[in-house]
Amino acid sequence: MHASMIQPSSAPVAQGSADDRATEFKAVDGSGEQFNGNTLMVEAYAAIWLIMMVWLAFIWRKSQTLAARVEGLEGALARAEQKVQTTKAKAKPAATEETTA
Amino acid sequence: MTTATARKGSGLFYALLATSTVLLLATIHVIFLRAPIEARMGIVQKIFYFHVPSAYAMYIGATACFIGSVGYLLKPSDRWDALARAGAELAIVMGLIVLVTGPLWAAKAWGYYWTWDPRLTTALLSWLIYVAYQVLRKFSGDGAGERKFAAALGILGAANLPIIHYSVQKWGGQHPTVVTGKGGGLQHPDMKLAFALAMIAFTVFAITLLYALVRLELTRSRLVRAEEDAIDLGLDDRTET
Numbered sequence A: 001m002h003a004s005m006i007q008p009s010s011a012p013v014a015q016g017s018a019d020d021r022a023t024e025f026k027a028v029d030g031s032g033e034q035f036n037g038n039t040l041m042v043e044a045y046a047a048i049w050l051i052m053m054v055w056l057a058f059i060w061r062k063s064q065t066l067a068a069r070v071e072g073l074e075g076a077l078a079r080a081e082q083k084v085q086t087t088k089a090k091a092k093p094a095a096t097e098e099t100t101a
Numbered sequence B: 001m002t003t004a005t006a007r008k009g010s011g012l013f014y015a016l017l018a019t020s021t022v023l024l025l026a027t028i029h030v031i032f033l034r035a036p037i038e039a040r041m042g043i044v045q046k047i048f049y050f051h052v053p054s055a056y057a058m059y060i061g062a063t064a065c066f067i068g069s070v071g072y073l074l075k076p077s078d079r080w081d082a083l084a085r086a087g088a089e090l091a092i093v094m095g096l097i098v099l100v101t102g103p104l105w106a107a108k109a110w111g112y113y114w115t116w117d118p119r120l121t122t123a124l125l126s127w128l129i130y131v132a133y134q135v136l137r138k139f140s141g142d143g144a145g146e147r148k149f150a151a152a153l154g155i156l157g158a159a160n161l162p163i164i165h166y167s168v169q170k171w172g173g174q175h176p177t178v179v180t181g182k183g184g185g186l187q188h189p190d191m192k193l194a195f196a197l198a199m200i201a202f203t204v205f206a207i208t209l210l211y212a213l214v215r216l217e218l219t220r221s222r223l224v225r226a227e228e229d230a231i232d233l234g235l236d237d238r239t240e241t
Helices: A037-100 B003-033 B043-074 B078-109 B118-139 B144-159 B161-170 B189-232
Strands: none
Touching (some): A037 B043, A037 B078, A037 B189, B003 B043, B043 B144, B043 B189, B078 B118, B078 B144, B078 B189, B118 B144, B144 B161
16 A cells, blocks of 8 residues: 555644635656555556556447347348248249139 | 538548647647746646646537537437537546546645535536436437437536636635736746647547537437437347347
């Protein structure tokens, strides 16, 4: 666990207007890093990629479900077509018999 | 949708995808190789260049959800519903990035990961509303009634956005105002460049994702209609077995 995870007993509460709390980023040359800054930054960027990858997996699963439903519908249509052709084939000899008679 | 329209749509998608890829790579280059390190917080401040644009992208998703929801309530159609649903999904993913990267930055800046600060709390609440929206859509069916109920939730989610934005000014708290505060951060030109580029990159990226998600949702709706038609015409025998 991070040392910074331990929450202080009384969290400081900022006072004043929003402008009073405005933060200014001051640039310095060279390394201004402190102990765990690198770790936190790497964790943040890793989290972004992880979230994106998990989301991609969800989208892939969604498209797979759609593909399965399309296949099911295609199968049902093929069976319906076969049924129609079978009915037609059965009706044809009967019609021929009637004409002959 | 005709084949020509589908091809045109794919062309637009690939153009957006290529643009967002180039912009995101340029953003990473400027953030890590050009923008200087911040004096007090150190390298962890670089989280800012993805944290704020993610929040902005969450707003884009939430706005799309709002427009789609209002559109659906006024004139119900698959297009409005797809826009609302895609917007909510984008808001969830981008919101999750905000809620994960923010605490990691806060650990360094404030000394703890989370506090019930007004902006943090309202952002979490807004994110939970979009999660509720998706849970509703996932488990409640896809009828007109469910869609209308979800649209109302989509409008409620958007109503929370101005509260998130102004909470930091009205109710105080720990969260700083870097971008909008007078005399605030981003004084260095390379920091400004990195931030501007990140905002543009995330805008294009969010539009790309939104476009792809809307198309996916529209395809799903068309499939549902085709299945219903097949059952009505007696062509789909799957319900019989």
